[in-house]
Amino acid sequence: MFFNRYLIPICLTITTIAIAPVEVTAARRETRAILAREVGSIAKKTVVRIESAEGTFGSGVIIGRVERGNKNIYTILTAAHVVRSTDTKYKIITPIPVNSLGVRKRTVIDVNIKNIKRIPNVDLAEISFESNHIFAIGTLGNSEYADEGSPVYVAGFPKPGQAINRIAFQFTGGMISSRLDESDLNPKEMNNGYDISYTNITRAGMSGGPVFDAAGRIVAIHGQGDRNNQVPGEEASTGLGSEEKTGFNLGIPIQTLFRIQPHTRNLVGARVDASPVNYQLLDRSLTIGTNNKKFARRFRTRADAPPIFDVTKVDEQTYD
Incomplete structure (x- = not known):
């Protein structure tokens, strides 16, 4: 009788201890979003x-x-x-x-x-x-997590313009506007891999530059700028195009490379680093096996940090 009475409670206790760390490990797989200047x-x-x-x-x-x-x-x-x-x-x-x-x-x-x-x-x-x-x-990220509305950044060296008359590094913010992955179903419609579009400002010369997610990982390679009458490869080094840009630009997702x-x-x-992005600028407290606040530890609080990027300005940034 002594053996039977205490065997089950002991097993349950061991099971509870084993499960708790698994939940914490899963939570830590997310990569924290960082400030735009850190990505820059x-x-x-x-x-x-x-x-x-x-x-x-x-x-x-x-x-x-x-x-x-x-x-x-x-x-x-x-x-x-x-x-x-x-x-x-x-x-x-x-x-x-x-x-x-x-x-x-x-x-x-x-x-x-x-x-x-x-x-x-x-x-x-x-x-x-x-x-x-x-x-x-x-660091290469997972482009599957770069869905519509996700903040992204494009970097490169555009050709000189009227005011910026020399080659200079440029870093622009925007968001994913569309996923065109359905084209994978028909190889003839793959458009050379350009299956993701975004609202970032780009110019000729930025082709081949990276598209970063909010955690600073590369999720695509930029290469096209959409125009009302698209000329293939216009975001390449020549910058030729017959009509003005629509404001949408396209890249090749890193998952296509993989x-x-x-x-x-x-x-x-x-x-x-294929983990999803945690967009909370305030790191959450971690509690192991208890809801008692006494055991919770808060660290690296950034509640007063500015937003990652200002989505209200995206529509104003559609022309070169």
Whole structure:
């Protein structure tokens, strides 16, 4: 009788203890949204400019690094139409190295044509280069969580305009306006992988630049700007287009890259964080196995932080 009376309560207690940590672990899988200027800092450390000998140019982002001997081999992800020509030379202008001492400046690196890999059936390409410097690497996110209304940021180096008459890094905010993933059902309608659209300001020269989510992870590669009469690749280095832009721009989701090239992480040394975004600027308290407030711990409170971006200004930012 002694054995039977106490066996069941003991088992229940053990089960309760085992379940509680699982719930906390699941909650921690979300990645906290960060401020726009923090995402901008990530972008400035990872985005590159790509120029051709023909005078065209675009953008790209460093997504991986592997070590071979004493050399660092970096991989840039960009739009394939930025490096479409096989008869010209390309060079990349890197971000400022994180291990830079003394003079802090960007580095110009000539690209060997054999180091450009065009990814089949989609407007994406990878460029590899060697360097003794240490550059920051962008983290690849999960584009499936970038649904309509999600805040996103686009970064790159647009061609000079009337007022901004030199090439300068630009970082713009907006939101996902549409998901066009239904086109995956028919490969003939895939539009080179451009299955996601957003409201960010973009200009020619920003093609190949990254689209970041609110946690600073790359969820797409920018490459098209919609126009009333679309000219294919108008967001490429030429900037040609017959009519004004509609305000919608398009990118290729990172999940498309993973479907075509599932071993990207191992191939190029990429960092991947596929967790959803927690948009709460106030970190919630964690309670383990109890509702008693005495055991709750609050940390990194940011209730007074400004909003991630001002959605009221999006409609005003539709023209170049």
